[in-house]
Amino acid sequence: xxxxxxxxxxxxxxxxxxxxxxxxxxxxxxxxxxxxxxxxxxxxxxxxxxxxxxxxxxxxxxxxxxxxxxxxxxxxxxxxxxxxxxxxxxxxxxxxxxxxxxxxxxxxxxxxxxxxxxxxxxxxxxxxxxxxxxxxxxxxxxxxxxxxxxxxxxxxxxxxxxxxxxxxxxxxxxxxxxxx
Numbered sequence: 001x002x003x004x005x006x007x008x009x010x011x012x013x014x015x016x017x018x019x020x021x022x023x024x025x026x027x028x029x030x031x032x033x034x035x036x037x038x039x040x041x042x043x044x045x046x047x048x049x050x051x052x053x054x055x056x057x058x059x060x061x062x063x064x065x066x067x068x069x070x071x072x073x074x075x076x077x078x079x080x081x082x083x084x085x086x087x088x089x090x091x092x093x094x095x096x097x098x099x100x101x102x103x104x105x106x107x108x109x110x111x112x113x114x115x116x117x118x119x120x121x122x123x124x125x126x127x128x129x130x131x132x133x134x135x136x137x138x139x140x141x142x143x144x145x146x147x148x149x150x151x152x153x154x155x156x157x158x159x160x161x162x163x164x165x166x167x168x169x170x171x172x173x174x175x176x177x178x179x180x
Contacts, residue, residue, distance in 0.1 A: 017094040017158055024092075024102035030057035031070040031085055031106040032148065039128050039148060040111075042077060042121035043135075053135040056121060057103070066104035078115035078123050082108045088152045089143060095159040105147060138164040146171070 032055045033040040041053050058073040060066055067085055074082050089105035115123035126132060128148040133141045143155045152172040158165045 017156075019092070019094075019156055022092065022094060022100060025099040026101045027060040027066070027104070028057060028101060029060060029066050029070040029073060029104045029106065030055040031074050031082060031108065032144075033074070033080075033082060033111045034107065034109045034128075034148065035111065035125075037127065038125040039131075040078070040115060041124050041126050041132070043124060044121060046120050049137065052137060053124070053132050054137065054140075055105075060104075067106065070104070070106045074111075077118055077121040079118065080111050080113040080115050082106075083110040083112065084108055088147050089155065091139075091143065091155045091157065093139075093157050093159060095162075097161060098159075107147060138162075139167060142167060143169050 040056075042056050044050050044052050044054055047058070056074045056077045057070060058076075060069040064072065067087065070085050071082050074080060085106035085108040087104060088107045089103075091101075091103040091105060093099075093101040093103065117123060128145065131140070131144065136144075139155070139157045139159075143153055146153055146169070154170045154172060155167065156169075157167045
């Protein structure tokens, strides 16, 4: 059953996003590395989400696949190499005053090297049971624990001025469903 939430919703507020016809302005990735019961996060120092804690990731270039982008961004941001990233989620974001963003989320437990701070990101490890959600995007609490628990999801998030208005998270089962 999908998880649906509408914080601070009133009967007069409806989603301005027509999800069946929605198209992304920007395609991006996130990648989460799990090692020794810890998940690798970053404090973002540049770009969208600067100052927030998130997973490494960034914009997909014209000539690369989402998985190639996730590997490249992890290497650029933390100087480590991910192997065998698995696609575990697609996140669809609509902001009334800003961009529509499609995020492909990857998970791996295979990493070569030790993460180091760069001009783009500061690495930090966290227990999946104690994520720093107050310092993350508001939507993360509704999908990231599920993904770290081995579930695959599609998530639809409506924002206005960086405030979450409503969302739906659709579980797709465990593992890597073929239609992702």
